[in-house]
Amino acid sequence: MVILPSTVTGSPRHMHEYTQDAMTYVRKYGRPDLFITFTCNTAWEEIGGHLLPGQKTVNRHDLIARDFKQKLSKIINLIRKSHIYGETQCWMYSVEWQKGLPHAHILIWLKQKIQPTEIDNIISAELPDPQIDPLLFDTITKNMIHGPCVSVNKNSPCMIDGRCSKHYPRALVQETQTGQVGYPVYRRRKPGDGGFITKLKMRVGSSLQEIKIDNRWVVPYNPLLSKIFQAHINVESCNSVKSIKYICKYVHKGSDQAVFELQKNRPIIDEVEAFQMGRYISSNEAVWRILGFSIHERYPPVVHLSVHLENGQRIYFNPANLQQQLLSPPKTTILAFFEQYQHDPF
Numbered sequence: 650m651v652i653l654p655s656t657v658t659g660s661p662r663h664m665h666e667y668t669q670d671a672m673t674y675v676r677k678y679g680r681p682d683l684f685i686t687f688t689c690n691t692a693w694e695e696i697g698g699h700l701l702p703g704q705k706t707v708n709r710h711d712l713i714a715r716d717f718k719q720k721l722s723k724i725i726n727l728i729r730k731s732h733i734y735g736e737t738q739c740w741m742y743s744v745e746w747q748k749g750l751p752h753a754h755i756l757i758w759l760k761q762k763i764q765p766t767e768i769d770n771i772i773s774a775e776l777p778d779p780q781i782d783p784l785l786f787d788t789i790t791k792n793m794i795h796g797p798c799v800s801v802n803k804n805s806p807c808m809i810d811g812r813c814s815k816h817y818p819r820a821l822v823q824e825t826q827t828g829q830v831g832y833p834v835y836r837r838r839k840p841g842d843g844g845f846i847t848k849l850k851m852r853v854g855s856s857l858q859e860i861k862i863d864n865r866w867v868v869p870y871n872p873l874l875s876k877i878f879q880a881h882i883n884v885e886s887c888n889s890v891k892s893i894k895y896i897c898k899y900v901h902k903g904s905d906q907a908v909f910e911l912q913k914n915r916p917i918i919d920e921v922e923a924f925q926m927g928r929y930i931s932s933n934e935a936v937w938r939i940l941g942f943s944i945h946e947r948y949p950p951v952v953h954l955s956v957h958l959e960n961g962q963r964i965y966f967n968p969a970n971l972q973q974q975l976l977s978p979p980k981t982t983i984l985a986f987f988e989q990y991q992h993d994p995f
């Protein structure tokens with residue numbers, strides 16, 4: 650068996666370690682409070698405003714990568730330093746690419762858990778009032794409307810076996826409901842019952858159609874973040890999510906891969922070959938990596954200790970230092986941890 654080690658950034662073993670580390674937070678602090686997906690928006694002024702004559706955004710992956718990186722740092726700072734949701738216990742994000750553009754999955758653990766009655770203050774799944782906040786209304790209708798799919802557009806990419814895989818259109822409900830196994834059922838009021846309705850020109854196949862949109866199609870968002878960043882930012886409360894392991898895995902699934910082959914017997918499992926065959930690096934991901942931006946950050950740190958039985962650690966030596974290495978073997982991380990533990994009350 651040929652192994653692709655976890656030292657290869659973005660490899661399956663590398664991403665698996667992040668999943669395990671995320672579960673370390675879950676063991677210590679319980680479920681994360683917020684699950685945020687932040688998607689790059691090429692319509693950002695910081696990208697479009699810096700194009701040279703004749704250029705399109707697809708020509709400038711350097712601008713896209715730098716701008717997304719800055720905005721990602723900004724969003725993390727708003728949460729952990731400006732405490733827009735209260736003080737944070739821990740946080741982490743992973744970046745991945747789909748259809749060539751970056752998006753980040755962010756998990757946030759707060760010191761004070763979000764109470765069911767507070768969800769409406771943080772997350773909305775409704776069209777905002779166009780009279781009160783026209784800017785937010787514009788951002789939400791541009792970025793946070795799912796589809797259209799189902800009967801309006803049967804060929805939408807979300808459609809699997811004749812249904813929307815993201816469960817749209819959602820049911821209209823008067824009050825946010827928690828206590829379900831998954832995400833809460835967010836308030837989506839009926840038109841005329843506190844809800845709004847609008848007509849949007851949306852792409853269906855190759856044509857533009859005017860479609861009536863009500864709250865059933867709104868992807869849950871946080872008004873403050875949407876207004877600041879003018880992008881697709883899905884915010885979910887995960888307090889009642891049963892399978893938190895699923896989310897930790899999902900967040901660290903890594904970028905798109907595809908590989909298939911038709912062959913009868915294949916006795917050797919070669920992870921390196923499988924990874925190289927399936928891996929597809931978009932221009933944007935390439936630029937991101939060349940610029941040395943990380944695909945994962947978190948706080949507080951999680952350190953893996955090299956676990957071994959007593960006197961069972963690995964020792965490296967050469968003929969010259971054999972005696973010395975045997976007499977006083979270098980400390981492994983776990984031995985150093987035990988030593989620290991003896992005189993450090995922490």
Ligand SMILES: [Zn+2]
Nearest residue numbers: 798807813817
């Ligand atoms: Zn759909």
